[in-house]
Amino acid sequence: MTFLEINDLKVHFPIRGGIFNRKIDSIRAVDGISFQIEAGQTYGIVGESGSGKTTTGRAIIGLNQITSGQIIFQGIDLADKKNKKIDFRKDIQMIFQDPYSSLNPKKRVLDIVAEPLRNYEKLTKKEEIYRVAELLEKVGLSEESIYKYPHQFSGGQRQRIGIARAIALKPKLIIADEPVSALDVSVQAQVLNFMRDIQEELNLTYLFISHDLGIVKHMSDRIGIMYKGRYVEEGSTDDIFTNPQHIYTKRLVAAIPDINPKNRAKQKTFREEVQKEYEQAYHDYFDEEGLAYDLRRQSETHLVALPERVN
Numbered sequence: 426m427t428f429l430e431i432n433d434l435k436v437h438f439p440i441r442g443g444i445f446n447r448k449i450d451s452i453r454a455v456d457g458i459s460f461q462i463e464a465g466q467t468y469g470i471v472g473e474s475g476s477g478k479t480t481t482g483r484a485i486i487g488l489n490q491i492t493s494g495q496i497i498f499q500g501i502d503l504a505d506k507k508n509k510k511i512d513f514r515k516d517i518q519m520i521f522q523d524p525y526s527s528l529n530p531k532k533r534v535l536d537i538v539a540e541p542l543r544n545y546e547k548l549t550k551k552e553e554i555y556r557v558a559e560l561l562e563k564v565g566l567s568e569e570s571i572y573k574y575p576h577q578f579s580g581g582q583r584q585r586i587g588i589a590r591a592i593a594l595k596p597k598l599i600i601a602d603e604p605v606s607a608l609d610v611s612v613q614a615q616v617l618n619f620m621r622d623i624q625e626e627l628n629l630t631y632l633f634i635s636h637d638l639g640i641v642k643h644m645s646d647r648i649g650i651m652y653k654g655r656y657v658e659e660g661s662t663d664d665i666f667t668n669p670q671h672i673y674t675k676r677l678v679a680a681i682p683d684i685n686p687k688n689r690a691k692q693k694t695f696r697e698e699v700q701k702e703y704e705q706a707y708h709d710y711f712d713e714e715g716l717a718y719d720l721r722r723q724s725e726t727h728l729v730a731l732p733e734r735v736n
Contacts, residue, residue, distance in 0.1 A: 426500055428464040428630055429485075429598060433457050434494035436477070436484050454480040456654035456716070457494070460647075464597075467624070467631040469645030469662075471638050471677065476651040478634045482600045485632070486519050498598070515545055518591040522603035524583035528575040534561070534586055535571045541593045560589040565619065581612035588620070592627060600632045605640065617643055639681040642666060647726075650674045657710075657717040660727035670729040671717070672710045675699045 436455040439448040455477040462468040470478045483489040485496055487503070496503040503513060518541075521527035528537055538557045542548060548556065558568045564585040575583055584604060591599055601620070605613040617640065624631060633644050641648055648665045650658040650673060657671040669675045679696040683689060710731070711717060717730035 427461045427497070428466075428499065429462040429632075430495070430497040431461070431481075431485070432459050432495040432497070434459070434481065434484065434496065435492040436480050436489055437492040453654045455484065458649070458651070458654075458656050460649050460656075460659060462598075462630060462632065462647075464630055465624075465628060466646045467633050467644050469633045469635065469641035469648040470651055471635060471641050471648060472651035473636055475653075477654040478636075478651050479602055481651075482519070482602050482632060482634050486517050486600055487514070488519075515541075515594045516597045518594065518596040518599050520584075520587055520591050520599060520601040520604045523607045524580055524587050525575060525607075527587055528583060530575050533572055533574060537575070537586060538590045538593060541590060545594055556593070557589075560593055561586075563592070563623070564589045579612070580608045581616055584608065584616055585619070588623065592623065592629075595627065596629070598630045598632065600634070602634045603636070604633075606635065606637070613640070620644070638665075638677045642681075650677065653716055655717045655730070656720055656728075657730045658728065659720065660723075660729075664724070664727040668727070670723060670727075670731060672699070672703050672706065673717075676703060 434455055435453070435457050437451040437453050440450040440452060441447060442449045458477075458481065460468065470481060472478045480489055484491050485503075491504055494504060498513060498517070501508055501511060501513075503511070535554065535557050538560055539553050542553060542556060554571065557571055561568065561570050566582060566585055566589070570578075570586075575586070578586065604620070605616050608616060620631070621644065623629065631644070633641060635641050638648075642662055645662050647661055648659070649656050650665070650671065652673050658665065658669070658674045665674060666678060669678050676699055679692070679699045683692050720728040720730050723729050
């Protein structure tokens, strides 16, 4: 059984206007995407701002109402109204983009990390302090951190507090929405490596959302590329990086800097080729509304939204 299966997910937001504030149109933030995640995997979703990647994550966890589609988590369709009474929040948690704004600045770390425990478990004060101290130790923070406030920590440390809160209930799936984009580059690698260690230790499954394809490459087993609410390409990490097919994916790959001086000339040539292809064949990849064509299978693991060419 697939751990998480998304089938034709759509999230449309109404646009209202006129005297009676009626619906006159809709924003198709997510417009029919499908993917699967196996237990223990990291699945990455990559796209620019406004592509619908964050809306997808928020829809899965229930923060955005879906328009249609299926969200099948461990065999149960969370989008089915018959299953609305099932509380899955203990099994699915989220790590947010900004580690400062996602933490209440007026609360101590003890109260922040203990919040999910208070909602789901009946602990004595002593047990609660012990559990929070244990969680903080797991994410590399000292026991003394319990009585401090978010502003007393660095960005990387604040994100570790957010991770401690996310893993407090021993979830099965964590949705990480741009978890390192607000951090310095020097800190990003530390947090990413730490997330991988935690994943292995706790047997977690990640849905990793980012605009940075290079970061997603470091984390993911499979990757979906989103453009204006739809997928343009999906495949294994190796498929995406060694054999990108869609021009949008190629541009993302070409934009990743290569720190090896020996590869700079090759990378420059690749960028020039991609830009030339983009300018010459834009309408071969996108329809008149700027949306991608339906995905077609290129191989067992690789799907691409390429049009059928007419001779």
